[in-house]
Amino acid sequence: xxxRDALSAAAAQLAGVxxxxxxxxxxxxxxxxxxxxxxxxxxxxxxxxxxxxAALVGRRLAHEPVAYIIGERxxxxxxxxxxxxxxxxRPDSETLIEAAIKFFHDRPPASILDLGTGSGALLLAALxxxxxxxxxxxxxxxxxxTIAQINADACRLGNRTTFQSGDWxxxxxxxxxxxxxxxPYIKDDVQLPREVADYEPLDALYAGPDGLNDYxxxxxxxxxxxxxxxxxxxxxxxRTPPPAPLPKALCDRSRAIARGRRPRSRSGCRPAVPxxxxxxxxxxx
Numbered sequence: 001x002x003x004r005d006a007l008s009a010a011a012a013q014l015a016g017v018x019x020x021x022x023x024x025x026x027x028x029x030x031x032x033x034x035x036x037x038x039x040x041x042x043x044x045x046x047x048x049x050x051x052x053x054a055a056l057v058g059r060r061l062a063h064e065p066v067a068y069i070i071g072e073r074x075x076x077x078x079x080x081x082x083x084x085x086x087x088x089x090r091p092d093s094e095t096l097i098e099a100a101i102k103f104f105h106d107r108p109p110a111s112i113l114d115l116g117t118g119s120g121a122l123l124l125a126a127l128x129x130x131x132x133x134x135x136x137x138x139x140x141x142x143x144x145x146t147i148a149q150i151n152a153d154a155c156r157l158g159n160r161t162t163f164q165s166g167d168w169x170x171x172x173x174x175x176x177x178x179x180x181x182x183x184p185y186i187k188d189d190v191q192l193p194r195e196v197a198d199y200e201p202l203d204a205l206y207a208g209p210d211g212l213n214d215y216x217x218x219x220x221x222x223x224x225x226x227x228x229x230x231x232x233x234x235x236x237x238x239r240t241p242p243p244a245p246l247p248k249a250l251c252d253r254s255r256a257i258a259r260g261r262r263p264r265s266r267s268g269c270r271p272a273v274p275x276x277x278x279x280x281x282x283x284x285x
Contacts, residue, residue, distance in 0.1 A: 003029065004045035010057045017063055017195075024066050028056040031070040063195040076125035080151045085143035087204040089121035093182050097125045100178055109133055109177030113225060115168050115218065118204065120148030120161070122180040127157050136176070138166040141201070168214070169221025177229045179222055183207065183214040 001009075007025045014021035030040040032050025050056075059069050067073040067088045072081055075089040076097055082088055100109075108130045114123035117137030127135050139145050145163045152158040166172065168183075184207035186192070192205065207213045 001049060002045070003043075003047050003049050006049040006053060007045065010053070013057060014060055017061055024060055025057070027066050027070060028060065029053055032056055063193075064199055065195050068199055073119075075119075075121045077128060078121075078124055078151075078155055080119050080121055080124070081147055081154065082119060083143065083147050084199075085141060085201050086147045087118045087144075087200055089119055093122065094125070096122055096180055096182065097129070100126060100180065101129060104130075104178065107229065109229065111135070111174070111176045111227065112178045112180065113169075113172075113176040114138070115179065115181040115221075116183055116204070116214075117148050117163065118144050118182075120151045120163070122182065123148075123161065124151055124155050124157055126178065126180060127160055128155065133177075134160045135162070136172075137161060137163045138168070138172065139163070140165060140167050141204075168217050169225055172221070172225060174225070175227035175230075176225055177227050179225060179230065181218060181222075183218060185211045185215075187211040 007022070007029060010025035010028070011022040014024050018024050026037050026040060029050055030037045032053050033040065033047075035043075056069060060066060065088055067082045068084065071083065072079055073089055074080070075091075076094055080089065109126075110133055112123060112126050112130075112133055112135035114120070114126075114135060114137045117123055117139045118141075120137055123135045123137045127133055137145075137148055139148070142165065145165060148163050149158070149161075152161040152163070184203070184205050186205050186207060188206050188209055190206075191197070196205070207215070
């Protein structure tokens, strides 16, 4: 069987567990051969099949995410190491970096804080765009902090990053021009897909009965950490409007903005957008 045939057969198998079966098969084959996917595609696909290809496909058929199988995930312009206990970065989260770049288009931030840094994806993406900036990444997971430091060094950003253990902004000193955060947002009673529920750290996903527990914590931490240059913590939000008003500490200090429109209610921070992933910017009045 040629590599081309093996890829077609694997893609057919994976169609039942993946929305991108052909891509998954190519990534697994490239990993098995010790080459990049680009190199795999340029090879003509007529070479030999990796000896462990069937085993790799079997792991994916068991719903294990490709990022955990091959140990890496692309994010922004970076290739990041991913390991057990560390949330897999999603492409949707790149909109945070896009929003930050748009806001700081004429005055780059000098100091960046990433709360719940995980693999370091958001912080390292931001630092790669602003070569003069320095950043701090905070996470309570030791596994995440280890991976984040490995990624910073691999991306040659280790001299501009500091990673430390912490619970959101608790105990942090100093002021930051840009605060990035992608907190847990899922209600406790939501059933997640197997590849998420069985493999990814659930404490990085679930956030109480209404999904807002961590947002309430952040609402108390963030205002005191913003510098004069800073105008917005950049969040990811899952639903809108939220099932309950956000804390007054946040609403008095910020206005939720979505699609360039102000929310209808300052007290409830209710941006009028569909119930799907959207970028939400909080700007101080």
